[in-house]
Amino acid sequence: MSKHIETRDLNVYYGEFLAVEGVNISIAARSVTAFIGPSGCGKTTFLRTLNRMHEVLPGARVEGELLLDGENIYGTGVDPVTVRSMVGMVFQRPNPFPTMSIRENVLAGYKLNGARMSKSQADDVVEEALMGANLWNEVKERLDKPGSGLSGGQQQRLCIARTIAVKPDVILMDEPCSALDPISTLAIEDLIHELKQEYTVVIVTHNMQQAARVSEKTAFFNIAGTGKPGKMIEYDETATIFNNPNNEQTERYVSGKFG
Numbered sequence: 001m002s003k004h005i006e007t008r009d010l011n012v013y014y015g016e017f018l019a020v021e022g023v024n025i026s027i028a029a030r031s032v033t034a035f036i037g038p039s040g041c042g043k044t045t046f047l048r049t050l051n052r053m054h055e056v057l058p059g060a061r062v063e064g065e066l067l068l069d070g071e072n073i074y075g076t077g078v079d080p081v082t083v084r085s086m087v088g089m090v091f092q093r094p095n096p097f098p099t100m101s102i103r104e105n106v107l108a109g110y111k112l113n114g115a116r117m118s119k120s121q122a123d124d125v126v127e128e129a130l131m132g133a134n135l136w137n138e139v140k141e142r143l144d145k146p147g148s149g150l151s152g153g154q155q156q157r158l159c160i161a162r163t164i165a166v167k168p169d170v171i172l173m174d175e176p177c178s179a180l181d182p183i184s185t186l187a188i189e190d191l192i193h194e195l196k197q198e199y200t201v202v203i204v205t206h207n208m209q210q211a212a213r214v215s216e217k218t219a220f221f222n223i224a225g226t227g228k229p230g231k232m233i234e235y236d237e238t239a240t241i242f243n244n245p246n247n248e249q250t251e252r253y254v255s256g257k258f259g
């Protein structure tokens with residue numbers, strides 16, 4: 001549980017277009033890392049390489065190495081489906097399966113993996129995952145009702161429950177609060193604090209206050225212009241990035257001078 005991530009000279013392409021260039025980053029296990037930067041600098045693209053989601057698009061590919069506890073997930077013979085079960089992802093818009101109940105949503109990852117379990121094992125998984133996502137008390141009386149009947153913030157926590165039910169090592173979050181109201185956002189931020197006790201969490205956010213609230217380390221990405229590749233400009237303790245960055249581009253971005 002909870003793995004260290006390291007990339008070496010990672011280049012990310014859409015066809016011929018080099019979208020992100022030369023990322024070298026080392027992300028500690030059991031930590032929260034935020035990716036920030038202006039629109040189009042490649043935060044989401046890079047995040048999606050961390051669980052091999054990027055390559056599902058035709059022509060999309062990656063060069064370089066990505067090590068999870070020292071093991072290259074882009075190595076020959078590595079099954080991307082296995083990688084995705086180790087590295088879960090939560091998306092911008094809560095996306096519970098609309099026709100499934102709350103319970104079925106939590107168990108969806110197991111079903112996809114073809115795992116078999118008894119009713120009581122399934123009950124335990126559902127309760128543990130919903131507790132872990134701080135949703136249990138709100139839904140325990142209506143587990144057989146549709147997941148789509150929950151509020152947006154509850155749906156996002158249901159998606160987090162679905163992700164943690166399969167016990168991943170890493171949780172990727174792509175702007176998980178951007179579709180949520182402020183109270184639901186705080187609930188997710190509280191949850192992120194708890195999740196880092198067990199998981200390596202990486203979050204893309206446009207909200208700098210959020211990055212400052214939830215993360216220990218922050219990576220600032222930038223782009224020199226349209227058609228140019230995004231690059232990781234600076235990566236450091238979150239407090240350093242926001243209060244005393246080393247790079248002038250970072251300083252201009254965090255002080256709101258662009259982006």
Ligand SMILES: Nc1ncnc2c1ncn2[C@@H]1O[C@H](COP(=O)(O)OP(=O)(O)OP(=O)(O)O)[C@@H](O)[C@H]1O
Pocket residue numbers: 014017019037038039040041042043044045046057227230
């Ligand atoms: N499916 C795609 N096909 C081709 N190019 C893409 C695709 N998705 C993104 N890009 C390009 O890759 C670059 C990085 O985009 P990406 O969405 O990763 O940036 P971002 O920093 O996450 O932006 P935002 O903050 O707006 O979400 C951009 O130039 C974008 O146009």
